[in-house]
Structure formats: structure tokens, C-alpha cells
Amino acid sequence: MCGIVGFFGPDDVAHDMVFGLTALQHRGQDAAGMCTFDDNFHLCKGNGLVADVFRPKQLKKLTGNIGIGHVRYTTQGSNDSALAQPFTTSYPFGLAMVHNGNVINFREVAKRLHEKYHVLPKTSNDLELIMYTFASELRLKNLDNLSVVDIFDAVETTQELVKGAYATITVIAGHGLLAFNDPHGIRPLVLGRRDTPEGPVFAFASESTCFDYLGFEFVQNVGPGQAVFIDKNFNIHFKNPYELPKAFCVFEQIYFAREDSTIHGRLVARERVRLGKLLARKVMAAGIEPDMVIDVPSSGYFAASGLAEAIGVPYRRGLVKNNHMGRSFIVSSQAGREDVVKKKLNPIREFVEGKKVAVVDDSIVRGTTSRRIVRILREAGATEVYFISSAPPIVSPCIYGIDMAMSTELIAANYTEEEICRYIEADRVVYQDLADLQELFAEERGHGGNCFACFSGQYPTGDVTKYLRHIQEERESHRQKQERPTETSVSAKAPAPTEH
Numbered sequence: 001m002c003g004i005v006g007f008f009g010p011d012d013v014a015h016d017m018v019f020g021l022t023a024l025q026h027r028g029q030d031a032a033g034m035c036t037f038d039d040n041f042h043l044c045k046g047n048g049l050v051a052d053v054f055r056p057k058q059l060k061k062l063t064g065n066i067g068i069g070h071v072r073y074t075t076q077g078s079n080d081s082a083l084a085q086p087f088t089t090s091y092p093f094g095l096a097m098v099h100n101g102n103v104i105n106f107r108e109v110a111k112r113l114h115e116k117y118h119v120l121p122k123t124s125n126d127l128e129l130i131m132y133t134f135a136s137e138l139r140l141k142n143l144d145n146l147s148v149v150d151i152f153d154a155v156e157t158t159q160e161l162v163k164g165a166y167a168t169i170t171v172i173a174g175h176g177l178l179a180f181n182d183p184h185g186i187r188p189l190v191l192g193r194r195d196t197p198e199g200p201v202f203a204f205a206s207e208s209t210c211f212d213y214l215g216f217e218f219v220q221n222v223g224p225g226q227a228v229f230i231d232k233n234f235n236i237h238f239k240n241p242y243e244l245p246k247a248f249c250v251f252e253q254i255y256f257a258r259e260d261s262t263i264h265g266r267l268v269a270r271e272r273v274r275l276g277k278l279l280a281r282k283v284m285a286a287g288i289e290p291d292m293v294i295d296v297p298s299s300g301y302f303a304a305s306g307l308a309e310a311i312g313v314p315y316r317r318g319l320v321k322n323n324h325m326g327r328s329f330i331v332s333s334q335a336g337r338e339d340v341v342k343k344k345l346n347p348i349r350e351f352v353e354g355k356k357v358a359v360v361d362d363s364i365v366r367g368t369t370s371r372r373i374v375r376i377l378r379e380a381g382a383t384e385v386y387f388i389s390s391a392p393p394i395v396s397p398c399i400y401g402i403d404m405a406m407s408t409e410l411i412a413a414n415y416t417e418e419e420i421c422r423y424i425e426a427d428r429v430v431y432q433d434l435a436d437l438q439e440l441f442a443e444e445r446g447h448g449g450n451c452f453a454c455f456s457g458q459y460p461t462g463d464v465t466k467y468l469r470h471i472q473e474e475r476e477s478h479r480q481k482q483e484r485p486t487e488t489s490v491s492a493k494a495p496a497p498t499e500h
């Protein structure tokens with residue numbers, strides 16, 4: 001789940017882009033990159049966080065009033081710095097592109113590019129497939145007199161050929177800034193504007209939180225299949241009117257997106273509180289009577305506060321997060337994830353000692369976090385620990401940009417709730433019901449529809465049987481290179497449940 005930005009205004013954009021990318025750091029920690037254009041492309045990218053990659057020396061070189069940026073969470077290809085985004089190609093015009101998502105028919109697209117256009121991508125990053133497909137279609141147009149219709153036509157063909165999830169931003173050198181979405185609009189993308197005495201600055205970003213930091217006004221979400229083009233005179237053009245998506249990733253609302261972002265009219269923080277309140281019915285039906293509700297920082301907070309309010313039990317922050325640690329789930333190896341979880345969270349003994357604690361997290365995916373948390377809460381003296389997930393059990397792989405492509409690593413795909421409870425050594429485990437989640441996010445409420453594939457196994461992009469296999473093979477080939485097995489690793493196979 002990468003983060004992307006694109007800026008176009010009267011002055012240099014690199015500083016705004018660093019701000020924007022920093023606000024999106026939660027979407028990707030593997031690599032960061034930026035590309036600006038004045039009379040040439042200026043590209044800076046590498047592995048690490050935004051603050052590591054863009055030092056003042058590099059920023060000075062990123063001149064130009066148009067540019068794109070990326071923070072990467074790898075879902076295709078390796079973690080090698082050569083695969084960091086953006087990517088550029090010199091023909092036609094000079095294109096620089098970033099994307100968030102995952103191309104599922106990557107083998108077919110690569111084959112077509114090779115056979116029809118004799119293109120060989122440099123890396124196995126799926127972004128290259130989107131970029132070269134778009135470039136190959138664009139170069140068939142009248143390049144001496146390129147029109148917006150030509151650009152949108154090339155976008156449309158790209159959207160027909162490339163399947164999966166992709167929110168993209170492209171600099172077309174000398175022409176303008178283009179953003180387009182996959183036909184289902186699975187990933188978020190928003191357009192903002194800031195007026196300055198020198199003229200407007202337009203920006204695209206994965207999440208609206210970027211605009212709050214930078215004093216931009218939110219203009220609109222980029223809808224499913226929609227394309228938006230800002231031309232060199234700062235006129236704005238739309239391919240298709242905005243429509244609500246029918247398959248927006250619900251896991252963005254549950255975990256990925258930042259709480260202060262509003263996506264398709266839904267404030268993420270509010271949705272998480274609602275998810276927490278919704279859990280009350282199940283918690284009460286389970287006969288659980290906690291003395292206090294605590295959250296797993298960071299993403300469990302709003303659901304925990306919602307549940308506490310709904311069941312009338314005090315909420316306390318019972319676990320402290322080391323603010324210098326990032327997210328654990330998006331680390332690419334199991335050893336790395338375990339290391340982050342260990343360093344990240346510490347219980348406040350005096351709050352939890354002698355208490356029956358309901359600990360709320362947004363999700364249990366591989367069980368890395370929950371297992372550790374239950375253990376440290378018990379060590380801190382909690383008498384009972386109930387682990388409560390605001391997401392339903394994750395039983396199916398994601399092929400749209402979350403790196404959980406193999407069902408073998410999803411604990412709920414392999415074990416029953418009782419077995420999971422034993423494995424994480426909790427007294428009770430309570431999951432959100434999928435039906436309740438679907439009701440809460442129901443389309444008729446006027447916010448569009450969602451993709452629930454990781455909970456339901458129903459994929460919105462048609463029959464994906466062969467793509468599931470292709471993606472699994474692709475991920476396995478990279479895992480084998482980078483995984484070090486550890487004692488508690490659940491990545492090769494979900495854990496064998498143990499008694500306690």
C-alpha cells in the first residue's frame with residue numbers, strides 16, 4: 001500500500017512533495033522517491049524513509065514546478081533500491097510515473113508489451129508495466145499535436161489492458177500532470193488545490209491528510225476509472241465524471257489509511273469508532289466483562305474508544321508505543337516484523353496489573369502482534385486478556401496491493417478462532433462479524449461499495465483464480481530470497497496451535 005503524490009504549480013514543488021510524502025509515510029517504509037521536471041527529469045530514489053532518502057543536498061537538485069513522489073511498501077518485485085518508484089521513460093515526451101496498488105495480470109501485460117511493442121521492462125516492479133502500456137498507446141497518437149482526448153484515449157486502453165488495483169500519477173514532460181485510477185477505484189487518490197498570488201498549485205495524493213499539512217483545499221476524490229489531467233496552462237480536464245467506487249478497499253478504512261484522512265466522504269477515524277461500537281454486541285454476547293479497554297497502538301485506538309463507550313467500561317492507554325518505531329505489518333520479512341513489534345510496544349504495568357483487560361486491535365493478520373501483546377500484558381499482571389479485532393478474520397489473500405498474497409501466512413485461513421485463541425494465549429478472542437462490517441459499509445448509505453475480498457474471498461475484478469496463483473508464485477520467489485526462518489515465524493505456514 002504505497003503512498004503517492006504529484007504536484008504542479010508556478011514554483012518548485014520538491015519541498016511540498018517532501019511534506020506530502022512524510023504525511024504518507026505510514027503507507028510505505030521500504031523506499032522513497034521523487035522525480036521533478038524543468039528542462040530535464042531530476043530523479044532521486046532509494047531504500048529507506050523519506051527523511052533518509054531526501055537530504056538537503058538531494059533536494060537542491062530536485063528543481064522544477066512539476067513532480068511526483070512515492071513511498072513504497074513492496075507488493076511486486078524485490079525490495080532492491082532499483083525497484084523504488086518513480087520510474088521514467090524518455091519516449092514519448094518523457095514520462096515519469098508512480099503508482100499504488102498491484103497489477104494482477106502482470107504476466108499477460110509483460111508478454112503483450114514484448115510481443116507487440118518489443119518492450120523489455122528493466123525490473124519486475126509492476127509500475128513499469130502500467131507505464132510502458134500507457135507510453136505504447138500514447139506514442140500511436142499525433143505527437144506533434146497531442147490533445148487531451150489522445151491522452152485520455154491512451155489511459156482508457158491502459159485501463160482495459162491492465163487488471164488489478166492502481167492509482168497512478170504521471171508527469172508528461174512539457175504537457176502536464178495526469179492521474180488515473182483502475183476501473184474499480186480500489187485504492188485512494190484525491191485532488192487538491194492551493195491558490196497563491198502566482199497562480200494555483202494542483203496536487204494529487206493518496207490521502208487528504210497531505211492537504212491539511214500543506215494548506216490545500218480538497219477538490220475531489222479521483223473516482224473509479226476516472227482520469228484527471230492538469231494541462232500546462234493549469235486547466236483541469238476530466239475523463240468521466242466522478243462516481244463513487246463499488247469496490248474500494250475496506251482495509252484502508254480499517255488499518256491502512258490515516259485516521260485524519262477522509263476517503264470518499266468517510267472520515268477514517270469516525271469509521272473506526274463505528275467499527276469499535278459495532279463490536280459491543282459480540283463482546284456482550286461472549287459474556288466478557290472487562291475492567292478496562294485498552295488499544296494496540298497505533299491503529300487500534302479509535303475502535304477501542306468506540307467499544308469502551310458502547311459497553312460503558314473505562315478506556316485507558318495500557319500499552320505505550322515507542323514513537324521511533326514504524327509499522328510492523330508492512331515490514332517485508334517475518335523476522336523484521338517480530339523485531340519491530342518487540343521494540344514498539346510496552347505495557348503500563350500499574351494500569352493493567354490485577355485487571356481483566358479487553359485489548360482492541362484493528363486486525364489479526366499473521367498473529368505476530370496479538371501473540372506478543374497478550375504475553376506482555378500477562379507478564380505485567382493482567383489477570384485475564386481478551387483480544388478483540390475490529391476486522392473480521394482475514395481468510396483470503398489480497399492481490400490488490402497489500403502484501404498478504406499467501407493464505408499460508410494468514411492465521412485465520414488456517415485455524416479456527418479457538419485455535420487462534422490458544423496460539424496467541426488469550427482468554428478469549430472476538431472478531432468483528434463480516435455481515436456486520438458489510439452492513440456498516442453498505443453501499444446504500446451513499447458512500448460507495450467496498451472490496452471485502454480478504455474477508456470473503458469474493459474478488460471484484462472477475463475470475464482471479466490464475467492471478468492468485470501467479471501472484472503467490474511471484475511473492476514466494478522473493479520471500480525465499482529474503483526470509484530468515486525464526487522460531488516463532490508464521491510466514492511459511494501459520495502457527496501450530498498450542499495449549500496453555
Ligand SMILES: O=P(O)(O)OC[C@H]1O[C@H](OP(=O)(O)OP(=O)(O)O)[C@H](O)[C@@H]1O
Pocket residue numbers: 255296297298299300326327328329330361362363364365366367368369370
Ligand atoms: O497480526 P499481525 O500480522 O501482527 O498484523 C496486524 C497488526 O499489524 C498492524 O500494526 P502495525 O504495527 O503495522 O501498525 P500500527 O502502528 O498502525 O498499528 C495492525 O494494526 C495490527 O496491530
Ligand SMILES: NC(=O)CC[C@H](N)C(=O)O
Pocket residue numbers: 001002003072073074075076077083085099100101102103125126127401402
Ligand atoms: N503497495 C503498493 O502500492 C506497491 C506498488 C508496487 N506494486 C510496488 O511493489 O512497488
Ligand SMILES: [Mg+2]
Pocket residue numbers: 296297298299300361362369
Ligand atoms: Mg497495529
